Amino acid sequence: MTAIRVVDSTLRDGSHAVSHQFTPEQVAAVATQLDRAGVYAIEVGHGDGLGGSSIQYGEAPHDDLAKVAAAAAVIERARLAVLLLPGVGTKDDLRAARDAGAQLVRVATHCTEADIAEQHIALARELGMEVFGFLMMAHMAEPTELARQAAIMEAAGAQAVYCTDSAGALTMDGARARVATMRQRLDAATELGIHAHNNLSLAVANTVAAIDEGVTIVDGCLTGLGAGAGNCQTEVMVAVLDKLGHSTGVDLWGVQDAADQVVVPLQHRPQVIDGLGVTMGYAGVYSSFMLHARRAAERFGLDPRDVLVELGRRSVVGGQEDMIIDVAVELARTGGEGMASIAGSMR
């Protein structure tokens, strides 16, 4: 059936789950296993991309370039990928990452703001890198709007564009409709990707639905390690795609061993869907907010779910981690008076 390329983001999106504490040695160990298992690309770096180390998103003890270089030193077959969010990282960061060994970049914006990435996408092409556009919080844009934004990234030079379900809020119909509309709108030579989160336990299901509508590039993380309740679990996804007859070229035992033997020992906590994770998917909140919301709720004596629901109600987008403190301060002051009830906040 369809040939599917697997991009593993354990060492980038997965870093949210370890508060961006990966060391270059850990990066090398995981990348070695992923490379042997045959994934198409291995994404490395701070969870919020190049330049993401900050008080806002969490400070990483090791800089992105050291991690990229550590991966570059061990990878023999896979492409080495990085993430860049314009507004956080810059074109200079991209040049430096390329010099350190990055061959592929995903340039990410909120799903309605693709035009802020035009220069970065164009630069990546000039540098000879492979470039994918990454439209985050895709549940917040209707299919036609998402497709229109995808076309902006395509015109700027993106070779593939992603439907990125950062909040793990899409159900299968939502994923299907978005991908199908993007497929109709974009040039046949432009590939489509899906990046799913597992907050509603639908990451693999959404990935399969997206493939049915034309996606050929899929994201996963070993053990599902990642923001919120985690990402699409690479080793599960590879098994399912194999059963469905799609060819990924990934060795199923290889990714399982990498997950069980190399990644599990690195986890700070088991990667499960707890109540907070479900709430993120349910309220449509950026998955990276989870640990920040937990900390803020503790500091101000609140239920973190109240904080998340209020953030969802305010249509806060990815990158606005500072709004977590803002909302927590306000909830602590007002005791939640005037805030929406959970039921009232659901669209």
Next chain:
Amino acid sequence: MTVRVAIVGTGNIGTDLLAKVHRNPVLELVGVAGIDPDSDGIRRARDLGYHATSDGLDGLLREFGDIAAVFDATSARAHRAHGEALVAAGVRSIDLTPAALGPAVVPSVNLGDHADAVDVSLITCGGQATIPIVAAVARETPVEYAEIVATIASLSAGPGTRQNIDEFTRATARGIERVGGAARGKAIIVLNPAEPPILMRNTVYVRAPGLDAGKVSESIAAMVADVQCYVPGYRLRSAPLIDGDQVTVLIEVEGAGDHLPPYAGNLDIMTSAAIRVAEGMDVPTSNDTAEVAR
């Protein structure tokens, strides 16, 4: 005594400046220059009875003499070219692009320091909103690191801002260091498309080992009052949050609603700062006198 000024650029920033200069008793608007004869900004200037040219800065300098200062509301790239032409013509620049050719000015922090500069940079909207807070901490305790996050409504970010995202983060980070006084600065910008549009929000994180919480809070309160003198909609969302060596300050900026609605505080704080700089020009020695002139 009035200051003769002109505006180059007829996008959101130029058009907002037009409204503010129009009602300012100290500033006399000589003309407006754009590059698109059909632009809204050119039409608005003419509607208000001002000379307007679509031949850009060259047209402006050719048609009008005796201009004390030009507000440059174009783009970083365009200002690099304009800067030279203005120096040659003996006209001072008040630069609202992130080009950063001249010394950076945040009126509440260092207005008096560069009263004679031929080119004054207003840094960025995020810089105007956050650098005063960094400076308020730095005047009490050395600041090791300051980081700001500016979140603006998508609708308030015109093509200039969208094509200048890297310039924004770089110029703001530099301003945090040079004007704010932080040893190291970092800036992040986020666009939020929520409907109705959100007010401009800024978060400032400052790390200052050994800070005195009482003194720092007082210094920040005094600084906020100073900024409110020229941006009335500038306010804190809560008292500064102080946790050990780290201060977190949450700010929102409501605009005056001149060109764009009040959510566009980012536009307002930039143009209000620029007006403040221009007002000081007929009395180049101190900002005290400028306050009298207001």
